[in-house]
Amino acid sequence: MFGDPYNFDEYVERRNTDSFKWDMVIYNYGDDVIPAWVADMDFKSPQTVVDQLKRRIEHGIFGYTFRSTDYYNAIIQWYKKRYDAKINKEWIVNGPGVVPMLSFLINSLTQPGDKIIIQPPVYPPFFRVVLNNGRQLVENRLVKRDGRWQMDYDDLEKLIDNRTKMIIISNPHNPVGRVWSEEELRKLYDIALKHGLIIISDEIHADIIYKPNQFTTMLKIGTENVVILNSPGKTFNIAGLTNSYGVIPDKRLRVAYKNYLESLELLTGNVLSLEALKAAYKSEDWVDQLVEYLKSNRDFAYGFITKNLPLTKLTLPEGTYLMWIDCSKLKIENPQRYFLEHARVYLNDGQEFGDPQAVRLNFACPRTLLEEILRRLKGAYEKALTIEHFNLPDERYEICRKIRYYVFVKGQSIDEKLEQDGKDNEAVHFLCKHFSEYVATARIRDIGTHWKVERVAVLEEYRGMGYGKKIMETIEEYIKTTNPKPIVLNAQLEVRDFYEKLGYEAISDIFIEAGIQHVKMEKRTF
Numbered sequence: 001m002f003g004d005p006y007n008f009d010e011y012v013e014r015r016n017t018d019s020f021k022w023d024m025v026i027y028n029y030g031d032d033v034i035p036a037w038v039a040d041m042d043f044k045s046p047q048t049v050v051d052q053l054k055r056r057i058e059h060g061i062f063g064y065t066f067r068s069t070d071y072y073n074a075i076i077q078w079y080k081k082r083y084d085a086k087i088n089k090e091w092i093v094n095g096p097g098v099v100p101m102l103s104f105l106i107n108s109l110t111q112p113g114d115k116i117i118i119q120p121p122v123y124p125p126f127f128r129v130v131l132n133n134g135r136q137l138v139e140n141r142l143v144k145r146d147g148r149w150q151m152d153y154d155d156l157e158k159l160i161d162n163r164t165k166m167i168i169i170s171n172p173h174n175p176v177g178r179v180w181s182e183e184e185l186r187k188l189y190d191i192a193l194k195h196g197l198i199i200i201s202d203e204i205h206a207d208i209i210y211k212p213n214q215f216t217t218m219l220k221i222g223t224e225n226v227v228i229l230n231s232p233g234k235t236f237n238i239a240g241l242t243n244s245y246g247v248i249p250d251k252r253l254r255v256a257y258k259n260y261l262e263s264l265e266l267l268t269g270n271v272l273s274l275e276a277l278k279a280a281y282k283s284e285d286w287v288d289q290l291v292e293y294l295k296s297n298r299d300f301a302y303g304f305i306t307k308n309l310p311l312t313k314l315t316l317p318e319g320t321y322l323m324w325i326d327c328s329k330l331k332i333e334n335p336q337r338y339f340l341e342h343a344r345v346y347l348n349d350g351q352e353f354g355d356p357q358a359v360r361l362n363f364a365c366p367r368t369l370l371e372e373i374l375r376r377l378k379g380a381y382e383k384a385l386t387i388e389h390f391n392l393p394d395e396r397y398e399i400c401r402k403i404r405y406y407v408f409v410k411g412q413s414i415d416e417k418l419e420q421d422g423k424d425n426e427a428v429h430f431l432c433k434h435f436s437e438y439v440a441t442a443r444i445r446d447i448g449t450h451w452k453v454e455r456v457a458v459l460e461e462y463r464g465m466g467y468g469k470k471i472m473e474t475i476e477e478y479i480k481t482t483n484p485k486p487i488v489l490n491a492q493l494e495v496r497d498f499y500e501k502l503g504y505e506a507i508s509d510i511f512i513e514a515g516i517q518h519v520k521m522e523k524r525t526f
Ligand SMILES: Cc1ncc(COP(=O)(O)O)c(C=O)c1O
Pocket: 038, 039, 096, 097, 098, 099, 100, 123, 170, 174, 202, 204, 205, 231, 233, 239, 243, 244
C-alpha cells in the first residue's frame, strides 16, 4: 500500500537546536526533563521537503518572495485530494502563522468590545487573541456526554447577543481530539448563519485523522461567513518556518482581511517556507505512514494510561497527536507541576486551556521515547500511593472506620453494630492513601495458628483500580517480615475470584455472615 517505509522510530537529538519544545524546557527545568508538550513532533520532516530546502539554499539568494501559481496549486490540490473540497485560487489568503492570522482576522472583521466565542477546553492562543485585541471572550464550553466530547448548542444559542460577531473553532479539536462530524458542523453553521456570526475554522490538525473518523472541512458545509485557516506546519513538522494560509470564499471578509494585511505591510513571506509547502504537499505517502505510526502511539499511550494511571480519565483522540488527560480525581492542585516534579516530564498545563485539573500529552515522538515518558508518568503516579499500618490508639483509626462505614453500612446495609469491634486494639490496621485521598483499609489479627484478614474495604469510586490487590500484597509483606504463618479470611462470595487470583483457596462450604454469603479462604505461603 505504501512506498518506501519511513523511519519514525529514529531518535533525533533536538537539544541545542533552539527548539521551543526542548531547549526552553531544559533551560528552565533541567536536562533530565523530557518534553511532551507543545504541538510539534520529534520526527524529521519528509526527505523530499529537506531536499527541496537544500536545493533552494544552494541557490544562495534569499530575496523577497512572490507566491507562484505552483504554490497556490499545491494548496488547491491538497484540499481536493485530502479533504475532497474544491477551492478557487482567489479565495486563498496568506499569513505568517495560523495564530497571527487569527489576530488579524479579529482586527479586520470585528470591532473592539465585540464578543467572540471559543469552545474550551481549547488551544490557549484562542483566549489570548480575543482578550489581547480588546474583544470580549465568551466561553461555549464543550461537554462530555456518553464519554465523548461534544459541542453544547443550547448553551451556544443562549450566549449569542447582538454584540457577538465571531466563533473560533478547532477542527480537529485541540486538545480533546474530536474530529467534528458533518452533522455537528452543519448544526454549528446553521446557528452561526442565523445570528450572522463569522466562523473561523482552524484546521491545522486536519491531516492527522485516525480511521474510521473522517475529516470534514467547514468549506464543505458552507461558504458564507466562513474562514478556514491551515498550514503544513503541524503535519510536516515545519512550524518553525512560520507560514500559513486561509481560505475565504466570502468576498467581503476576504477584502477586509487583505486590506488589513496590507496595512501591516505583511505582503511577502519566508522564502524557505514556500518551498517547504510545495514539497510537503506532494508527500502524501509520508503523511499516510506518519498517521499509521501516530495511531499506534495513540493506542499504546491510551492503553498504558488507562491501565496504569486508572484514576485519570481520558478519551481516545479521533485526530491530532495530543491526548487530553483529566486528573481531577487525583485531587492535587496542579497536575502539570506534579508530573514535572515527580516524573520529570513536561506536559501542557490544562489551566491554559481552561481546565486546571487536566494535562495534555503530545505523543508525536519515537515509540521508545513515548515508552520512557509513560514509564515516568506511571512511576510518579505510583509514588503518590502509601499504605501505612498501625496499632491503636492512632488517629488514623477514625479514617479506617469511616471507610468501613461507607463500604459496609452504607454500601451493603450491614448492621452498624457489627461494624463495632471491641477487639480492634488487638488488630493491626492498614490504611491506603493515594494522592490526597484515603481509598482503602483492612485489618489483620494473629489468631495463633494463622493470621486472619478482616474487613478489606475499598471505597466504591476507587474499585477496580488495583487498591485491593495492593493492600493485600502489603499485608502479606508485613506478615512475612513479622511472624510468617498462613492467612485466613472470610471472603464474600462475589470476591472469591479476586482472592483466588491472589493465591487463596476456599476451605469451607458457603456460609452466611451478616446476611451475606461467604466462603472461608486460606493462603499457606508462609
Ligand atoms: C489549533 C491550533 N492552531 C494553530 C496552531 C499554531 O499555528 P501557527 O504555528 O501556524 O501559528 C496550533 C499549534 O499547536 C494549534 O494547535
